[in-house]
Amino acid sequence: MERQQEFVLRTLEERDIRFVRLWFTDVLGFLKSVAIAPAELEQAFSEGIGFDGSSIEGFARVAESDMLAKPDPATFQILPWRAESPGTARMFCDILMPDGAPSYADPRWVLKxxxxxxxxxxxxxxxxxxxxxxxxxxxxxxxxxxxxxxxxxxxxxxxxxxxxxxxxxxxxxxxxxxxxxxxxxxxxxxxxxxxxxxxxxxxxxxxxxxxxxxxxxxxxxxxxxxxxxxxxxxxxxxxxxxxxxxxxxxxxxxxxxxxxxxxxxxxxxxxxxxxxxxxxxxxxxxxxxxxxxxxxxxxxxxxxxxxxxxxxxxxxxxxxxxxxxxxxxxxxxxxxxxxxxxxxxxxxxxxxxxxxxxxxxxxxxxxxxxxxxxxxxxxxxxxxxxxxxxxxxxxxxxxxxxxxxxxxxxxxxxxxxxxxxxxxxxxxxxxxxxxxxxxxxxxxx
CATH class of the missing domain: 3.30.590.10 (Glutamine synthetase/guanido kinase, catalytic domain)
Structure with a gap:
């Protein structure tokens, strides 16, 4: 995993990737995305990116809204229709609860x-x-x-x-x-x-x-x-x-x-x-x-x-x-x-x-x-x-x-x-x- 993360970080620099889209899927199968700057990626790998789960179909009630999107470096790819410099890449995320446990609402976790x-x-x-x-x-x-x-x-x-x-x-x-x-x-x-x-x-x-x-x-x-x-x-x-x-x-x-x-x-x-x-x-x-x-x-x-x-x-x-x-x-x-x-x-x-x-x-x-x-x-x-x-x-x-x-x-x-x-x-x-x-x-x- 660490080697994959290092590859991603090195590629971002070598290929002039300025935007990284973190993708995940709601319960109904619709794709969601949040874009982060490359400088935020190391923290995203270690801790995840916080978001309001209550705003995503089927993820959480308002009282349980805090969730984390943690990118999977094995899914890193540059988006070919955004390949011109500066480029854009994407990774799929696993959705976690604030304590780091897998989210019960994440379809990817259901399959895993x-x-x-x-x-x-x-x-x-x-x-x-x-x-x-x-x-x-x-x-x-x-x-x-x-x-x-x-x-x-x-x-x-x-x-x-x-x-x-x-x-x-x-x-x-x-x-x-x-x-x-x-x-x-x-x-x-x-x-x-x-x-x-x-x-x-x-x-x-x-x-x-x-x-x-x-x-x-x-x-x-x-x-x-x-x-x-x-x-x-x-x-x-x-x-x-x-x-x-x-x-x-x-x-x-x-x-x-x-x-x-x-x-x-x-x-x-x-x-x-x-x-x-x-x-x-x-x-x-x-x-x-x-x-x-x-x-x-x-x-x-x-x-x-x-x-x-x-x-x-x-x-x-x-x-x-x-x-x-x-x-x-x-x-x-x-x-x-x-x-x-x-x-x-x-x-x-x-x-x-x-x-x-x-x-x-x-x-x-x-x-x-x-x-x-x-x-x-x-x-x-x-x-x-x-x-x-x-x-x-x-x-x-x-x-x-x-x-x-x-x-x-x-x-x-x-x-x-x-x-x-x-x-x-x-x-x-x-x-x-x-x-x-x-x-x-x-x-x-």
Missing amino acids: RTLAKAAERGFTFYTHPEIEFYLFEGQPKPGKAPEPVDHSGYFDLTPHGVGHDFRRQAITHLESMGISVEFSHHEGGPGQQEIDLRYADALSTADNIMTFRHVMKEVALEQNVYASFMPKPLAEHPGSGMHTHLSLFEGDRNAFHEPGAEYSLSKTGRSFIAGLLHHASEFTAVTNQFVNSYKRLFSGGEAPSYISWGHNNRSALVRVPMYKPSKSQSSRVEVRSLDSACNPYLAFAVMLAAGLKGVEEGYELPAGAEDNIWTLTDGERRALGIETLPSSLSEAISRMEESELVAETLGEHVFDFFLRNKRAEWLDYRHQVTPFELNRYLPVL
């Missing part, structure tokens, strides 16, 4: 705590997200439908297209910040993009996702367009998800891999999937936390709305990707329900906790579904034992309220605040009279 439980069992948790989002013309205006930057489709290559130039610039920025990109392409919706990050340990990936979303917004502003991670911005086109590949390692060995087993999937891997399925409805409010999230999940296409798993089935909630015989390290499972707008720290924590519960309790994996689940009748789904994910934020809240697993994973403070905030969002939504209602009912009633 869950990763520590996995480590006690000998596991390291890796994740690999496929992040979808839309590019729209101009800036969003209330009451006005967004206009996609193009009308291209899946994998389309349009000469001089906005998306092509956007992805090139965005990936250049990401890689200059040490965030490796595996794939990028145009997605199925008009103006919709997908950029896949290379797999990494879950904490690094969560930090990378928060950085990713900010970089996309910055590059979009540079190009006079708007990047949106809204789960379902266009009613007639696909929503934006974040299919996430998960794997557990024991040292250098992939705990999900077993030569000769079906799909080369080990008993640990099968029990992990069983845990995800068993607790899926309990953690859906975390992985899909907005009213709009359920417009994506229940709009058809490849968005999962049923609790099932399959090998090559993109309508399933959990998919086991094709195994490559020469790459035992690549055995993994893919969870397809997540929004690209979720809080990645909390989402990774609850998925890991659910999978570990399956491993610890030896959950049995039900039969996989290889048919397109959307084409099955309700009776056929019942016969296969396939249940439905929560169909609204209200239902997801109710399932989460009853979950001991999610409550224990998030901790009492985050669990209670998250539920209060989501109940308030649902109540606000219920009070709205939508264009759908006006268009359908006003002319005839």
